[in-house]
Amino acid sequence: MKPSKIAIIHDWFDNIGGSESVVEQFIQLFPQADLFSLVDFLPPEKRGMLLNKPVQTSFIQHLPFASRHFRNYLALMPLAIEQFDLSAYDLVLSSSHAFAKGFIPTPGQVHISYVHTPIRYAWDLQQVYLKNSHLEKGPKSWLTRCILHYLRNWDSRTANGIDVIIANSKFTAQRIWKYYRREAQVIYPPVDVVAFEMCAEKEDYFLTVSRLVPYKQVQIIVEAFRQLPDQRLVVVGDGPLYREILHNKPTNVEMVGYKEKNELICYMQHARALIFAAKEDFGIVPVEAQACGTPVIAYGKGGALETVRGLENEQPTGLFFYDQTPQSIVSAVKGFLQIQNKLLPKNCRRNVTQYRKEEFSSQIIHLIEKITT
Numbered sequence: 144m145k146p147s148k149i150a151i152i153h154d155w156f157d158n159i160g161g162s163e164s165v166v167e168q169f170i171q172l173f174p175q176a177d178l179f180s181l182v183d184f185l186p187p188e189k190r191g192m193l194l195n196k197p198v199q200t201s202f203i204q205h206l207p208f209a210s211r212h213f214r215n216y217l218a219l220m221p222l223a224i225e226q227f228d229l230s231a232y233d234l235v236l237s238s239s240h241a242f243a244k245g246f247i248p249t250p251g252q253v254h255i256s257y258v259h260t261p262i263r264y265a266w267d268l269q270q271v272y273l274k275n276s277h278l279e280k281g282p283k284s285w286l287t288r289c290i291l292h293y294l295r296n297w298d299s300r301t302a303n304g305i306d307v308i309i310a311n312s313k314f315t316a317q318r319i320w321k322y323y324r325r326e327a328q329v330i331y332p333p334v335d336v337v338a339f340e341m342c343a344e345k346e347d348y349f350l351t352v353s354r355l356v357p358y359k360q361v362q363i364i365v366e367a368f369r370q371l372p373d374q375r376l377v378v379v380g381d382g383p384l385y386r387e388i389l390h391n392k393p394t395n396v397e398m399v400g401y402k403e404k405n406e407l408i409c410y411m412q413h414a415r416a417l418i419f420a421a422k423e424d425f426g427i428v429p430v431e432a433q434a435c436g437t438p439v440i441a442y443g444k445g446g447a448l449e450t451v452r453g454l455e456n457e458q459p460t461g462l463f464f465y466d467q468t469p470q471s472i473v474s475a476v477k478g479f480l481q482i483q484n485k486l487l488p489k490n491c492r493r494n495v496t497q498y499r500k501e502e503f504s505s506q507i508i509h510l511i512e513k514i515t516t
Contacts, residue, residue, distance in 0.1 A: 147233055148177075148231060148232045148233050148234075149173045149175065149176040149177075149232060149233070149234045149235075149236065150176060150177050150178075150179060150229050150232040150234070150235045150236070151166060151169050151170065151173070151176045151177070151178050151179070151235075151236045151237075151238070152178075152179040152180065152224075152227065152229070152235060152236070152237045152238070152243045152246060153166050153178075153179070153180045153237075153238045153239075153243050154180065154181060154238070154239060154240055154241045154242050154243045155180055155181045155182045155183070155184075155213065156180050156182070156183045156184065156185040156193075156198060157182070157184045157185065157213070158185070158189075159185075159189055159192060161259070161311075161332055161425065161427045162238055162240055162259050163192060164192075164332060164333055164334075164335075164427075165238050165257055165259070165311075165332055165333065165503075166192075166193070166238045167192040167193070167333075168333050168500060168503055168504055168507070169236050169238065169507075170192075170193060170194055170196065171194075171504070172504055172507060172508065173236075174194060176236070177199065177232075178193065178196050178197070178198045178199065179198065179199045179200075179227055179229070179246075180198050180199075180200055180201075180243075181200065181201045181203050181204075181213070181220060181223055181224060181242060181243075182200055182201070182203050182204045182209060182213045183198040183200050183204065184209075184210050184213070199227075201223035201224065201226060201227070202223060202226070203216050203219060203220065203223050217290065217294075218290045218293070220241070220242045221242060221245055221293075221294070221297045221301075223242075224242045224243065224245045224246050225245065225246060225247050227246050229246055229248070229249075229252070230249045230252070232252065233252065233253065233515075234252070234253045234254075234255070234511070234515065235248065235252060235253070235254045235255070236255050236256075236257070237254065237255070237256040237257065237305075238256075238257050238259070239256055239257070239258055239259065240258075240259035240260050240262075241262050243256075244256040244258065244301055244302070244304075244305055245297065245298070245301035245304075246304075247304070248304045253306050253307075253514055253515060254304060254305050254306050254307075255305070255306060255307045255309065255510070255511065255514065256305045256307070256308055256309065257309045257311070257330075258308055258309065258310055258311070258315065258319060258327065259311050259315070259332075259424060259425075260311075260315055260318065260424040261298060261318050261319060261322045261323065262294060262295075262298050264291070265291045265294040265295045265298060266295065266298075266318075266322055267318070268358065269291055271357070271358060272291075273287065273288070275357045275358075295322075298322070298323075299322060299323055302319075302323035302325055305325070306514065307328065307510065307514060308323075308325050308326070308327040308328070309327060309328050309329075309330050309510070310327035310328070310329050310330075311329075311330070311331060311332045311424060311425040311446075312329060312331065312424055312425045312445075312446040312449055313329055313449055314424060314425075314445050314446050314448070314449065315327070315329075315424040315425065315446070316328075316329050318424070328510070330503060330506045330507065330510070331425070331497065331498050331502075331503065332425055332427065332498070332503065333498070333499070333500040333502075333503035333504070334427060334430045334431060334434065334495065334498040334499070334500070335431075335500065336430075336434045336495055336496060336498060336499050336500075337499070338404070338408065339408055339411065339412075339431045339432075339434035339435050340408070340412070340434075340435065341412075341434065341435060341436035341488055341489070341491075341492040342412035342413060342435055342436055342488070343436055343488045343489075344413065345413055345414065345415050345437070346413040346414070346415070347375060347415065348375040348376065348377050348397075348413075348414060348415065349368075349374060349375065349376050349377070349414060349415055349416055349417075349418055349440075349476065350376070350377050350379065350410055350411065350414035350415075350416070350417050350418070350432075350437075351364050351376065351377075351378055351379070351380075351417065351418045351419070351420070352379045352380055352407065352410070352411070352417065352428050352432075353378075353379075353380045353382075353421065353428070354380055354381070354382045355378075355380050355381060355382030355383065355384040355385050355388060356382050356383060356384065357384065358421060358422075359420070359421045360420035360421055360442070360467050361378060361380070361384070361388065361420065362384065362387075362388055363420055363467060363468060363469050363472065364376065364378075364418050364420050364469075364472055365378065365388055365391075365392050365393070365396050366469040367469040367470070367472035367473045367476065368393060368395055368396050369393040369396075369469070370469060370470075370473050371395070371473060371476060371477075372393070372395055373395075374395065374476065375395050375396075375397070376395065376396045376397070376418075377396075377397045377399060377410060377414070378392075378396060378397065378398045378399065379399055379400075379401070379402050379407060379410055380400070380401060381400050381401040385398070385400070408435065411431060411432050411435040411437055412435040412436070412437065414432070414437050415437075415479075415483065416437060416438045416439065416440050416461070416479055416483070416486075417429060417432035417437055417438070417439045417440070418439075418440045418441075418472065418476075419439055419440070419441040419442065419447060420441075420442050420467060420472065421442065421445075422442060422444045422445040422467075423445050423446050423447065424445060424446055425446040425449075425450070426441075426445065426446045426447050426450065429441055429447055429450050429451055429461075430450050430495045430498050432491075433450070433451070433460055433461075433491040433492065433494055433495045434491075434492060434495050435491075435492075436488025436489070436491050436492050437488070437491060438459075438460055438461045438462075438479075438483070438486035438491055439451045439460065439461035439491075440461060440462055440463075440464065440472070440475050440476065440479055441461055441462075441463055441464075442463070442464060442465075442467060443463030443464060443465045444465075447463070448463075450494075450495070450498075451463070451494075452490075452494055454482065454485075458487070458490040458493075458494075459485060459486055459490070460486060460490055460491040460494045461486065461491075462475060462478060462479060462482075463475070
């Protein structure tokens, strides 16, 4: 039966990132669908990716200070997502890195969930989250631990309400099995490969692109270049750690802040290599860099192992380091300088054509047709 009424539900809209790109493609495929989210604070200039569709939000949208601090209402989000009445829809597509998959489905309704990750800070990154939030001891620590315990139970239980789980990588599929005991089909997220044009002419700098938050590990990349005074590093991105990194960086590191897409592409096209130190479920930045013909020096865990071809490959597009330490990155950069001529821009570009938006859309349509006919 071809679905006649379709809903798309996403965790929250406050900025544009990889998960929002998935929602954008869902909307492109089903422009008639209704759109739901816990909160919607997306600025007017970025609403084009939603085709300027209205978003039906939860009660959290109207709570005090929600526009700036809606994440402080974390404990209320399971309750809020369960208040959406989606019973009128034949098909619900959820884009979930936290709560969207947890609405209450109805019998006969098809729920397909694109799971970007099981809730990181409730599962394997709990201790990192507590440490970075200075919540390792005391009453606030125990309250937070209780909330995270509740979220884990809720997150695992609500996975039972999904008919088909899609994971954004094999790594995420393994985590879904670990925490939910559910099989997931891997469909890699859409990347605007066309916009990130290849450039074979490189300049004399390395690049890292990231939001400056602790788990992205940008600080250890900067520290590595303190030990590489003859090499230049450009850091693109903003975030809570910006000032701290800026005040402690060596002179061969340049902080340029957040850049719009056109400027970001220019930086990626001309870098000698992108350095990526985070353990990500997928990691869109290494894919964008390779689309520009730029090789990647990546932490050898998580999604990067699927998107970057190491030196063991006949047509390598990068190399890996295996410890999140400055010294490990120093060794990787020195290794890169010895073999960089083997990492050809055309091979980098060819490696990421599988992540095109068209490929994503084709696989989603095929899956929905298979499930609903």
